[in-house]
Amino acid sequence: MFQLEMHYEIHSEQIYQFLYFITFDVQLAEDLMQETFIRAYEARHSYRGDANVLTWLRTIARNIAYDHFKRRKRIRFLRLEENIMIELSAEQLVHIEEEKRELYQAIASLKLNYRMAIVLRKIEGLSIKEAAEILGWNEAKVKNNTERGMLALKKAMGGDLHG
CATH class of the missing domain: 1.10.10.10 (Winged helix-like DNA-binding domain superfamily/Winged helix DNA-binding domain)
Structure with a gap:
């Protein structure tokens, strides 16, 4: 069973760092990290336990980052433009x-x-x-x-x- 408070306390920093290195934006990484835990909580019943919780959370975080970039049409930009400041x-x-x-x-x-x-x-x-x-x-x-x-x-x- 996924326990939000416990896993947030244990894994939030690692999820934040992962998202920061994907976005290089402090506030965006924080927002996406929060969204990761919200989605994990909403999907807690689908967590089968066959994967490590941190792996499951990183997968959710990756999907949220992709969703964000798609909404902003930045994935296309990131692929075409390699010099991001x-x-x-x-x-x-x-x-x-x-x-x-x-x-x-x-x-x-x-x-x-x-x-x-x-x-x-x-x-x-x-x-x-x-x-x-x-x-x-x-x-x-x-x-x-x-x-x-x-x-x-x-x-x-x-x-x-x-x-």
């Missing part, structure tokens, strides 16, 4: 070191599929199988998008990518 407040800029800012800008410049694969595999440390389950892809697609994304990320960082 991150807008950060002055306060946020003060707290983010130069290297992190450059990395975030490089990640934001990636195609959405590359970004999602890298966020799940390299930032959140999920296995190929776990990422495939969340993204609704086969494992080969996860592996290919991760590898291609890392190459694109390395290029965006001027060849300076550790790890």
